[in-house]
Each structure stands twice: as C-alpha cells, then as structure tokens.
Amino acid sequence: MLRPLVLLVLLPTAALRAAAPVSAPAADFAKLCAPCHGARGEGREDLRTPSIANEPWWYVKTQLGNFHEGRRGVHALQDPQGALMAAVAKGLQPAQIEALARFVESLPLVPPSKRSVDGADVARGQELFYERCMECHRYNASGEMAFGSPPLVGRQGWYLLEQLRKFKARHRGAEKGDEKGAKMVNMATLFIADEQAMRNVVGYILTLNPEPAPRVEAPFDLPSAGANNDPASSPASRP
Ligand code: HEC
Ligand code: HEC
DSSP states (O other), X not given: OOHHHHHHHHXXXXXXXXXXXXXXXXXXXXXXXXXXXXXXXXXXXXXXXXXXXXXXXXXXXXXHHHHHTTSSSOOTTTOHHHHHHHHHHTTOOHHHHHHHHHHHHHSOOXXXXXXXXXXXXXXXXXHHIIIIIHHHHOGXXXXXXXXXXXXXXXXXXXXXXXXXXXXXXXXXXXXXXXXXXXXXXXXXXXXXXXXXXXXXXXXXXXXXXXXXXXXXXXXXXXXXXXXXXXXXXXXXXXX
C-alpha cells in the first residue's frame, strides 16, 4: 500500500518534473513554435521572428487563420518571413490554433531589450501616434479587441518597422478577405508619409514598453536539450 508513496519520495525531482503532464498547447508550443519564436515566445532577431508572448488570443487566432488561409505571407519574394510563418500555420488544425492562441496569451510579456530606433524623432512620433494611431491601438498602444487592433508594446522595433513597410507596400493586408489588414494598409498609406515618419512613430511606441522583468524560466520543459535561446546552438546557425 505504501509502495507508490515511497517511490515518489525516492524519485529524483528532475524525473518527477519530466513525468508531469504537459498540456497539449504547451507541448505544441515547445515543439512547433519555440524553435523560431524562443521558449518564452520572446522572438529572435537572427530569425526575424517577433516576440509573440502575451499577444491577445483573438489577435493570434486571426493571424494564424490569415497565414493558414492565404491572407498573409503570400508574397514569398517580398515577404519571406511571412511565407515561412504561413508554411508553419498551414500544418495546424483549427482546434490546435485555438488552443495555441490561448497559450500564447498566457505567456508573460517580454518587452524588447532595445527601446530606441536610430535616427527617430520621438516627439514627432508621439504627435503622429496621438493623431493617427491611438484611436485604434489605444493609450499606451495596448490594443483594442473591438477594432481587432493588437497591442504594439512587446514587439521589437525592427519588427514593427518591417510590418509598417509591408502594409505600405501592400505585401500584408491587401489580400481578399483581410478586412483588418486593409485598415492598416489605409493608415500606412494615408498617414505614414515616409521611412522617417515610420521610424519616428516606432521610436515613440518603444518608449511605451514597461521595464523588462527579471528573466523567468520557460513555463514548460523543452523537448530536447539544446533547443534553447542561445543563437550559437540554433538550427539556423548550425553549419
Ligand atoms: C520557421 C520559423 C517559425 C516557426 C516554427 C513559427 N513561426 Fe511564427 N513567425 C515566424 C516569422 C518569421 C514571423 C514574422 C512574419 C512577418 O514578418 O510578417 C512569424 C509571425 C508570427 C505571428 C504574427 C505576430 C504578429 O504580431 O502579427 C504569430 C501570431 C506567430 N508567428 C505565431 C506562431 C506560433 C503559434 C507558432 C507555432 C505553431 C509559430 N509562430 C511558429 C516564424 C516562425
Ligand atoms: C482604424 C484603426 C487603426 C488605426 C487608426 C491604426 N491601426 Fe494599426 N492596426 C489596426 C488593425 C485592425 C491591425 C491588425 C491587422 C491585422 O489583423 O493583420 C493593426 C496592426 C498594426 C501593426 C502590426 C502589428 C503586429 O503585431 O504585426 C502595426 C505595426 C500597426 N498597426 C501600427 C499602427 C500605427 C503606427 C498607426 C498610426 C500611424 C496605426 N497602426 C493606426 C488598426 C489600426
């Protein structure tokens, strides 16, 4: 009768942790997403992946749906990052997308380490943000579900710049059925005059990030040794 208890006491804690049940989305995330987006969903500049940690589930679900159904990532030449993500999303089942979206939201926000954009005029960026962006992206760029406009805090500056360039060039948001993307194509076309204005507004958005929290451990065990966030051991940088 006492044997299972005795066994439990004798098992080393590491073995116990490995045996603990991992929820399906956490396991999916570790296997399918962490290799590119990092174990905490923090993103990696070397792989051009955004920080997705803490993105609201409704936004993640919309984007995975867009990638899955050919509304985002369809311009392989001009938007190779989107095309890569589309290839991943096409392999996901609808139920998996729903569960992964909830899981991504549950990850703590990882504010970008770089809080500035070279050559940005932050005061002018703030002006533009107040005038043209805040209506949808809200105070502190925290996003608004009713408009489908995501939070812009948490994303890296280079990623935000790339997205604005893609909207302006109609490489994102211009496909049939992408109504939310179409709004951003309009905004970028009408109100972001040029690369300098883009840098200004992104420079300002970066200042809205909360201070980075001390590093926290991944909320699950990684499937294999070596799948960490060290660029030197990443699949992409291996010979
Ligand atoms: C092969 C690398 C790779 C893998 C694996 C991958 N992604 Fe991505 N993902 C990317 C890249 C690159 C982008 C940026 C696309 C762009 O620039 O438009 C991206 C973008 C995204 C976005 C859009 C974020 C935004 O703010 O609009 C979401 C959401 C996302 N990925 C979720 C996931 C999830 C969930 C998984 C696991 C099922 C996953 N990704 C696996 C490379 C990857
Ligand atoms: C009319 C509402 C509206 C306004 C105004 C607006 N946006 Fe957006 N924005 C959206 C929506 C909706 C999305 C999500 C698009 C999608 O679903 O692909 C978005 C997405 C974005 C993204 C992509 C984020 C990501 O994680 O990939 C960036 C960057 C962005 N907006 C910046 C801006 C800036 C800068 C301004 C001001 C110049 C602005 N937006 C004004 C509605 C708006």
